[in-house]
Amino acid sequence: MYTLKTFTAVMAMMLISVFTSLENGYKVGDIATDFKLENVDGNMVSLSDYSQAKGFIVIFTCNTCPFSVAYEDRIIALDKKYASRGYPVIAIMPNNPAASPGDSMEAMKARAKAKGFTFPYLMDTNQEVYPKYGAVKTPHVYVLQKTKKGNQVKYIGAIDDNYQNPESVNQAYVENAVDALLAGKPITETHTRAIGCTIKV
Amino acid sequence: MRFILPLLMLLLFACKNDTKAVAKADLQAEVQQMDLEIYDFDGLKNFLNTTSNKTYVVNFWATWCAPCVKELPYFEDLNTQYKNEQVEVILVSLDFPKTYETSLKPFLKEKKLQTKVVALDDANFNSWIPQVHPDWSGAIPATLIYNREKRHFFEKSFTYKELENEVKQFIK
Numbered sequence: 615m616y617t618l619k620t621f622t623a624v625m626a627m628m629l630i631s632v633f634t635s636l637e638n639g640y641k642v643g644d645i646a647t648d649f650k651l652e653n654v655d656g657n658m659v660s661l662s663d664y665s666q667a668k669g670f671i672v673i674f675t676c677n678t679c680p681f682s683v684a685y686e687d688r689i690i691a692l693d694k695k696y697a698s699r700g701y702p703v704i705a706i707m708p709n710n711p712a713a714s715p716g717d718s719m720e721a722m723k724a725r726a727k728a729k730g731f732t733f734p735y736l737m738d739t740n741q742e743v744y745p746k747y748g749a750v751k752t753p754h755v756y757v758l759q760k761t762k763k764g765n766q767v768k769y770i771g772a773i774d775d776n777y778q779n780p781e782s783v784n785q786a787y788v789e790n791a792v793d794a795l796l797a798g799k800p801i802t803e804t805h806t807r808a809i810g811c812t813i814k815v
Numbered sequence: 816m817r818f819i820l821p822l823l824m825l826l827l828f829a830c831k832n833d834t835k836a837v838a839k840a841d842l843q844a845e846v847q848q849m850d851l852e853i854y855d856f857d858g859l860k861n862f863l864n865t866t867s868n869k870t871y872v873v874n875f876w877a878t879w880c881a882p883c884v885k886e887l888p889y890f891e892d893l894n895t896q897y898k899n900e901q902v903e904v905i906l907v908s909l910d911f912p913k914t915y916e917t918s919l920k921p922f923l924k925e926k927k928l929q930t931k932v933v934a935l936d937d938a939n940f941n942s943w944i945p946q947v948h949p950d951w952s953g954a955i956p957a958t959l960i961y962n963r964e965k966r967h968f969f970e971k972s973f974t975y976k977e978l979e980n981e982v983k984q985f986i987k
Contacts, residue, residue, distance in 0.1 A: 680879045680911065750970075751954035772953075776938045778911065784939075807953045808940040809875075809909055812882060812972075 639748010642804045645764040646672070646756065649743045651706065651736035652719070654726040659734045661704070661758075661765055668700030669759040669768070669795060671788060674738075674749040676707045677725045678716040679811035682752045684777050686729055689753075692773070692788060693733040701757075701792050703733040708744035708752065711737075713814040744813060751810030757791045768795060771806030846920045852933045853915075856943035859935050862905050863947065865963050870985040872904045872978075873959040875935075875947075878922045879910070882972045883956040887926070889975040893982060894930040900986050908934045909955060960985060 640646055648661045661670060671692055675682040693703035711718040719737055726735045738744050747756055748770075757769035769791035774783040787806050794801045865871060874890050876883035887906070894904035906928070910919040915934060923932060937943055944953050948968035951957055958969045958978075962985050969981070 680877075684911075750952045772941060775941055777940075778913075778938045782938070785941075787941075806941040807944040807951070809944070809953045809955060811880060812954045812956070814881075 639746070640756065640767045640770065642767050642770060644767045645761075646758050646767050647743070647746050648765070649706075649736075649738075651738060651743065653734045653736050654719070654723045654731070655734075659704070659736055664702065666700065667702060667760060669757065669792075670765065671696060671701055671703045671792065672747070672756040672758060673703060673705050673753055673773075674708050674744055674747070674751075674755075674813070675705050675753040676709050676714070676717045676811070677721050678709070678714055679752045681777055681808070681810050685753050685773050688773055688780055690729065690732060695789070696792050697733070699792075699796060701795070705731070705733055705735045706738050706743060707735065708738045708741065708749060709814040710741060717814070741815065749813065751812055753808075753810060755788055757788060757795070759795050769801055769804050771803075772808035775806075777808070846916065846924060849920050849924060851915060851920060851923075853912075853936050854933055856935065856937040856939075856946070859907065859933070859937075859943075860946075862907070862933065863959065863961070865961070867963065869901045869903055870960065870962040870982065872902065872982060873907060873961075874904065875907050875909060875955050875957045875959075877909045877955060878914075878918045880955050886956060886973050886978075887928070889973055889978050891928055891930050892975060893978055896979075897982060897986070902982060902986065904930045906930055906932045908932060910934065912936045 650658050650660045653659045661667075664670070673689060675685070675689065677683075689703060689705065697703065707717055707722055709717040715721075722735055722737060725731075749756075753773060755769070755771060755773055756767055758765040759768050769788065771787060773786075773788050774780075775785040775787065776782045785803070787803055790803065791801045862871070862873060872890065872893065876887065878884065890904045890906060893902070908919055912934075919934065940953060944951050947957075947959060950968055951970055954970055956972055958973065960967050960969070960981055965985070967981065967984075
């Protein structure tokens with residue numbers, strides 16, 4: 615009898631481990647980990663540094679992906695619009711510079727300066743942060759809201775529904791999500807997809 | 816007399832520049848004449864289902880995607896090697912439409928691909944990515960292998976051997 619119980623318990627655990635290994639990264643509702651990563655200004659940045667923030671727009675992005683480049687101005691606009699309202703942009707560059715030389719810290723510094731980034735542009739030096747979040751491509755956005763339990767994931771996906779032309783956007787997914795959070799309303803679309811560049815390991 | 820040599824050189828140089836300019840114009844004209852099939856997702860759907868006996872290997876790629884470009888020769892080889900086994904490869908380019916003339920067409924011309932290439936111009940990603948496969952996050956390279964009975968989706972890079980092994984599952 616005990617063996618049967620043990621057997622069932624082992625089977626259940628195996629099933630759980632199979633499911634967790636299939637579902638990598640965060641889902642909406644999960645609590646996101648904090649990190650300590652180097653910024654282009656040489657300082658180390660953590661989410662916990664932002665005591666006044668209500669949440670964060672965490673964007674995995676890089677110098678070299680054409681989609682990231684196409685969205686640079688819109689990422690700056692997001693930070694300009696929402697940092698003052700408590701949702702600053704935190705950009706994280708997840709690629710391994712050895713595999714993607716255009717994403718070295720030097721290149722990141724140059725890009726941040728040329729574009730006038732108003733937000734931290736951090737390097738995931740050990741490539742440990744993006745797998746925890748479950749980011750698989752650039753750009754890949756996670757909107758987090760500060761709660762008592764920690765920074766809760768509220769939205770995962772794309773910035774909007776038209777990379778080609780900001781004027782042709784019908785659904786500004788990230789803006790809609792943050793606006794809903796600020797208004798205390800439920801987010802209509804919590805998960806979207808977009809074509810992006812694979813993270814280089 | 817001493818002016819003749821520089822003059823000659825100048826003339827020679829001018830000629831050389833001229834031929835270069837002509838060659839460039841020729842290439843541009845050739846690229847412009849190249850046909851490129853462009854579809855929105857509704858149009859592409861015709862390439863994602865079949866009632867025939869064939870197995871289709873649909874690879875989503877772009878000229879700016881280094882891992883995609885690296886594996887293109889494997890898809891090209893597969894298309895040639897397995898033609899008689901009723902296998903057809905279709906390469907779906909996700910290049911930006913504004914770079915079709917400047918990047919995609921010159922790339923296709925240079926590589927002389929025998930495999931069918933179509934361009935997908937449909938910016939509303941979130942509406943069509945799940946229709947290709949529910950598991951697709953949107954990262955490329957991505958590959959769909961299907962016949963009329965089953966379909967497998969891969970969000971990964973392939974070696975030729977891996978690709979061949981997957982295709983063999985469909986034709987045995």
